[in-house]
């Protein structure tokens with residue numbers, strides 16, 4: 134698939150990795166998959182020397198965010214990672230909009246590592262640890278804390294030493310008297326916007342309406358926990374701790390679209406169960422509310438999976454509103470940016486956990502940063518129940534997550550040999566007809582995108 138001329142191909146057979154100065158980007162293609170555990174797009178960046186860089190567009194994001202960058206990269210030397218990152222970073226944004234820039238940045242690091250024969254963590258400054266602690270996220274959709282505790286205990290029996298679960302509106306929304314809410318307002322949250330191709334105008338209107346509803350910021354929903362609701366949530370985590378014990382760290386996520394004041398009320402109720410952190414209680418943009426939230430509880434307050442670039446984290450860190458940051462490499466801007474974010478957090482006495490909910494490509498990118506960043510705490514793993522997750526790639530130890538840790542190999546780049554097409558072909562997103570299909574339509578995408586005059 135790489136577009137190389139005959140002379141280049143002949144040289145490639147002699148030693149494909151010997152001329153990094155002459156390495157050039159020739160193509161970018163994607164494979165849009167589902168179920169590993171959510172949706173994501175694997176990307177390949179091809180070169181004139183036969184080596185291919187792997188990246189991944191964030192869970193839930195569109196592959197378009199990466200493909201629209203292709204024309205800005207063709208003909209460039211992928212080893213100029215920072216220069217190219219600075220060229221394309223204006224095309225990323227917070228949340229899923231950071232997915233394309235971040236995917237490309239990771240693929241460039243993979244290519245540079247392969248070109249020079251060096252693992253990425255080494256290029257970042259070397260090891261702080263021999264293995265990367267992984268925390269196992271477990272959706273707590275069941276109404277019983279005891280049942281969720283048993284699921285978490287099974288994770289511990291697999292070797293996991295750090296856990297996360299949901300605690301909030303989802304457990305009590307259907308219990309009469311547990312949530313104070315404007316009449317009818319809870320109904321909409323039960324439906325998420327539909328994925329995949331839609332047929333009618335009305336279906337499209339409904340998807341957009343659901344999108345709008347799910348985008349109402351927490352302070353504006355009018356939802357509150359009642360004392361009964363708080364009793365139930367306290368009972369839930371008490372039951373979980375009863376099963377898993379007090380020794381193992383347990384982080385809390387998905388509290389629901391409630392206000393900062395409700396977050397404080399919940400936090401004070403569950404402090405005695407010593408959560409590792411409370412995650413995304415309110416939108417990360419409300420810096421001053423984060424400071425009030427952290428000031429009001431002894432539980433470490435955490436956010437960051439939707440923040441793009443180092444400068445997005447800076448106000449929160451300066452405010453003292455967070456005790457743990459939680460960037461996702463596929464939103465933050467990729468590998469080097471997350472290393473910088475971690476180091477900046479360390480200067481503020483703040484730990485870094487890493488959010489990750491995609492394939493082994495994203496996991497390895499995160500694991501390299503975790504290996505090379507001193508204040509790293511734990512890396513998310515959301516695929517403990519996906520039995521084909523390890524089959525997506527070749528060249529890594531199997532299982533990649535073993536006894537609750539990832540061991541980063543000394544192999545060049547991410548350390549992945551290849552993607553297994555037969556496996557990912559069985560898990561394509563709705564409406565997707567194939568993998569690594571030609572993307573020529575993006576070759577000439579261009580506009581005068583200077584952001585100043």
Ligand SMILES: [Mg+2]
Nearest residue numbers: 386412413438
């Ligand atoms: Mg989260």
